[in-house]
Amino acid sequence: MKRRLALLKTNRQLTISLVLLIIILLVAVFAEQLAPFDPLSADMNKSLTAPNSLNKFGTDKLGRDLLSRIIFGTRASLGSTVIMVGIIFILGTFLGILAGFFGGWVDHVIMRLADMMISFPGLVLAIAIAGVLGPNLVNAVIAITAVSWTKYARLSRSLVLRINESLFMKAALVTGTSNRRLMSHYILPNIFPPMLITAMTDMGTLMLEIAALSFLGFGAQAPAPEWGLMLNEGRTYLTTAPWLMIYPGLAMVIVVVTFNLLGDSVSDLLDTQN
Amino acid sequence: MKKWVNRGIAAALLIMGIGGLAGCGNEKEAAKSDEKNVTIGVTSFADTLEPTEQYFGWVVSRYGVGENLVRFDKDGKIEPCLSEEWFVSDDELTWSFTIREDVKFSNGNEMTPEIVKASLERSFKLNSRGETFFKPESIEVKDNQLVIKTEKPSAVVPGSLADPLFLIVDTTADTDTFAKDGPICTGPYAVKKFNPTEDCELVKNEHYWDGEVPLDTVTMKCIDDQATRSMALQNGEIQVAYNLKTENLEEFKKQDDIKNMKLESLRSTYSFMNQNGPLKDLKLRQALIRGLDRETYTKKLLKGGATPGKAPIPPTLDFGFDELKDENAYDPASAKKILAEAGFKDTDDDGFVEMPDGKPLELEFVIYTSREELNIYAQAAQANLKDIGINVKLNTVSYETLLDMRDSGSFDMLIWNVLVANTGDPENYLRENWYSSSPSNQAGYKNEKVDKLIDELAVTFEEDKRRDLDIEIQQLIMDDAATVFFGYETTYLFYSDQVTGLELYPMDYYWLTKDVKFK
Numbered sequence: 001m002k003r004r005l006a007l008l009k010t011n012r013q014l015t016i017s018l019v020l021l022i023i024i025l026l027v028a029v030f031a032e033q034l035a036p037f038d039p040l041s042a043d044m045n046k047s048l049t050a051p052n053s054l055n056k057f058g059t060d061k062l063g064r065d066l067l068s069r070i071i072f073g074t075r076a077s078l079g080s081t082v083i084m085v086g087i088i089f090i091l092g093t094f095l096g097i098l099a100g101f102f103g104g105w106v107d108h109v110i111m112r113l114a115d116m117m118i119s120f121p122g123l124v125l126a127i128a129i130a131g132v133l134g135p136n137l138v139n140a141v142i143a144i145t146a147v148s149w150t151k152y153a154r155l156s157r158s159l160v161l162r163i164n165e166s167l168f169m170k171a172a173l174v175t176g177t178s179n180r181r182l183m184s185h186y187i188l189p190n191i192f193p194p195m196l197i198t199a200m201t202d203m204g205t206l207m208l209e210i211a212a213l214s215f216l217g218f219g220a221q222a223p224a225p226e227w228g229l230m231l232n233e234g235r236t237y238l239t240t241a242p243w244l245m246i247y248p249g250l251a252m253v254i255v256v257v258t259f260n261l262l263g264d265s266v267s268d269l270l271d272t273q274n
Numbered sequence: 275m276k277k278w279v280n281r282g283i284a285a286a287l288l289i290m291g292i293g294g295l296a297g298c299g300n301e302k303e304a305a306k307s308d309e310k311n312v313t314i315g316v317t318s319f320a321d322t323l324e325p326t327e328q329y330f331g332w333v334v335s336r337y338g339v340g341e342n343l344v345r346f347d348k349d350g351k352i353e354p355c356l357s358e359e360w361f362v363s364d365d366e367l368t369w370s371f372t373i374r375e376d377v378k379f380s381n382g383n384e385m386t387p388e389i390v391k392a393s394l395e396r397s398f399k400l401n402s403r404g405e406t407f408f409k410p411e412s413i414e415v416k417d418n419q420l421v422i423k424t425e426k427p428s429a430v431v432p433g434s435l436a437d438p439l440f441l442i443v444d445t446t447a448d449t450d451t452f453a454k455d456g457p458i459c460t461g462p463y464a465v466k467k468f469n470p471t472e473d474c475e476l477v478k479n480e481h482y483w484d485g486e487v488p489l490d491t492v493t494m495k496c497i498d499d500q501a502t503r504s505m506a507l508q509n510g511e512i513q514v515a516y517n518l519k520t521e522n523l524e525e526f527k528k529q530d531d532i533k534n535m536k537l538e539s540l541r542s543t544y545s546f547m548n549q550n551g552p553l554k555d556l557k558l559r560q561a562l563i564r565g566l567d568r569e570t571y572t573k574k575l576l577k578g579g580a581t582p583g584k585a586p587i588p589p590t591l592d593f594g595f596d597e598l599k600d601e602n603a604y605d606p607a608s609a610k611k612i613l614a615e616a617g618f619k620d621t622d623d624d625g626f627v628e629m630p631d632g633k634p635l636e637l638e639f640v641i642y643t644s645r646e647e648l649n650i651y652a653q654a655a656q657a658n659l660k661d662i663g664i665n666v667k668l669n670t671v672s673y674e675t676l677l678d679m680r681d682s683g684s685f686d687m688l689i690w691n692v693l694v695a696n697t698g699d700p701e702n703y704l705r706e707n708w709y710s711s712s713p714s715n716q717a718g719y720k721n722e723k724v725d726k727l728i729d730e731l732a733v734t735f736e737e738d739k740r741r742d743l744d745i746e747i748q749q750l751i752m753d754d755a756a757t758v759f760f761g762y763e764t765t766y767l768f769y770s771d772q773v774t775g776l777e778l779y780p781m782d783y784y785w786l787t788k789d790v791k792f793k
Binding site: 003042044045238 | 500501521524525567570573574576643646649650653654656657658660667668670
């Protein structure tokens with residue numbers, strides 16, 4: 001414990017990003033307590049009110065409080081990103097290990113599938129998938145998952161191939177260790193750190209992708225408070241009510257920067273330890 | 275702080291830029307505006323340029339390509355176009371149109387009465403909407419006259435023939451190419467190249483009958499997104515922008531070289547309610563309409579860019595708007611009461627009522643993208659209806675998809691924005707939307723009395739009587755809570771002061787005319 005605290009003291013970037021992340025998480029969890037208004041209740045007489053003491057970030061076209069919507073938006077944006085990265089991480093790594101460990105036809109099937117997915121431009125394929133499935137946040141997550149797992153599969157496969165050649169693996173094989181144990185006790189611990197770093201640094205990008213899909217109308221649907229969607233709704237009023245774009249944009253910038261900082265520091269940390 | 279705000283703006287702009295790029299994917303170099311080329315920013319809904327398909331003839335007419343036998347002037351009065359004069363026989367069954375001589379199509383062919391006849395017959399044959407205007411018993415050619423006989427007397431024959439569905443095409447040309455390459459018509463411009471979602475290049479029609487055409491080429495650039503269209507006008511990429519709204523007035527306040535004009539339009543925005551679903555319950559429809567605060571939508575949300583709706587025909591036309599009694603005016607308390615009385619209760623405590631039989635109630639409200647105000651109406655309606663406990667799910671689609679959805683009847687509510695007096699008179703509008711067997715009435719509305727009155731209207735020639743009938747029909751439709759009338763939009767046109775001759779017509783079939791030119 002003491003050592004960890006010392007680590008935080010010396011590594012300022014890690015500390016700052018962790019604190020920010022915790023704040024963001026708290027905002028998401030306690031959205032109901034923090035938000036001054038119901039994010040969905042519309043008071044149309046207050047349409048497009050500029051930021052003031054009551055509505056600190058102003059109101060949108062239906063007179064909904066923007067601050068409350070941004071606070072609740074943290075849930076949608078953060079929640080969907082974390083779940084999505086989790087799924088991609090587990091799915092991609094698992095398939096990658098299978099491909100690398102067994103080789104042969106398993107490898108071929110998985111990797112050719114990955115090649116297929118990679119040969120499309122990511123966001124365009126995601127738009128197509130979301131379009132076919134119907135526009136909502138869950139389908140947007142599915143769409144981006146479908147195009148993003150390949151990166152993890154390829155990475156973990158190449159890591160596994162390297163480990164396959166190492167002496168300790170050969171020793172384990174000679175002593176007759178079961179395949180399951182080989183994968184879970186010999187391979188996974190060794191490829192975990194680099195995979196985790198990749199996942200951490202990807203958080204920001206993937207969050208932007210979800211926001212992009214929502215912005216284009218393939219993700220979250222009105223009246224849900226979601227940042228990408230809010231940006232799109234505010235676009236019409238860019239000159240007359242700029243707060244509609246500034247604040248959701250700012251929220252997004254802060255969260256993405258936090259994730260990137262964190263990913264950076266974790267990667268530094270694990271690299272030095274290695 | 276200021277720095278951060280600026281960065282926020284920069285970030286937001288960046289994200290928006292990326293979104294915009296991904297959205298269209300075909301950003302081209304801004305069109306250079308040399309002396310004789312005008313670029314007009316439009317919203318488009320046409321997949322093809324075949325004038326008999328859906329409402330695509332409107333686009334052909336707006337682009338200055340197609341012309342009709344008659345046309346509407348600035349006051350909505352009928353004036354001669356390809357027909358010089360017309361008259362009706364004493365029994366009110368036979369209409370004779372004198373066809374203008376020396377008119378050539380853009381391919382150089384002469385327009386003969388025979389071709390006019392073939393063209394009109396083609397429109398009736400290919401689009402089922404044709405016969406909702408009037409049913410011709412026969413169309414014949416007599417010398418230079420076109421003689422149209424109707425089964426029953428119909429007062430709206432000349433006005434109907436001004437609808438772009440009936441624009442005159444050269445039927446001796448290869449009609450199969452109309453959809454892709456544009457029809458061969460008699461207007462001041464002809465289609466050179468057509469990319470459905472991108473643009474339409476027009477060139478001057480060398481054979482035009484009504485004087486020299488001032489511009490060599492005109493590009494109609496499809497920019498469906500309102501903000502993008504406004505920006506394109508600001509940076510000079512386009513010289514004219516259609517369909518901008520009140521919120522754009524602010525943007526151009528400081529730009530002296532951009533002028534605008536507006537017209538209290540004859541367009542009505544309403545939502546069909548599909549009676550083949552949960553909305554067949556009159557009580558539910560009444561409650562729904564009473565839940566909508568349309569006055570606030572138009573005054574506050576659209577900033578006065580529309581007048582609040584209650585009846586099919588807007589107050590800009592004198593068809594008794596003020597006399598009509600609206601028993602379903604905004605009244606959320608009574609809406610809730612009606613719902614409760616009709617057995618709609620929230621049984622699972624999710625804040626939304628369930629149907630009397632216990633099934634959850636979720637209404638699908640279909641809207642389309644190219645008119646920004648529709649989104650505002652729909653979202654406001656969704657918020658209002660949530661307050662009285664009705665769950666509405668929005669489904670935003672393209673206009674083309676919306677047309678298909680309407681034709682197949684797959685919706686609970688479906689937004690519609692249309693010109694009310696498209697024949698110079700609301701008869702056709704009423705028939706098309708509320709006559710029980712009209713092909714456009716897929717919402718399942720049926721009131722025998724309305725049908726009877728519309729039939730009566732068709733054979734009535736006397737102005738006062740027609741007005742009384744129109745009022746009676748409207749009152750019945752309102753009493754049946756058949757349709758949600760949101761509002762009647764004001765139309766705006768923004769244009770560079772370099773371009774002259776533009777005009778907003780109450781029947782908005784005419785955008786590019788022979789009068790549009792550079793200063």
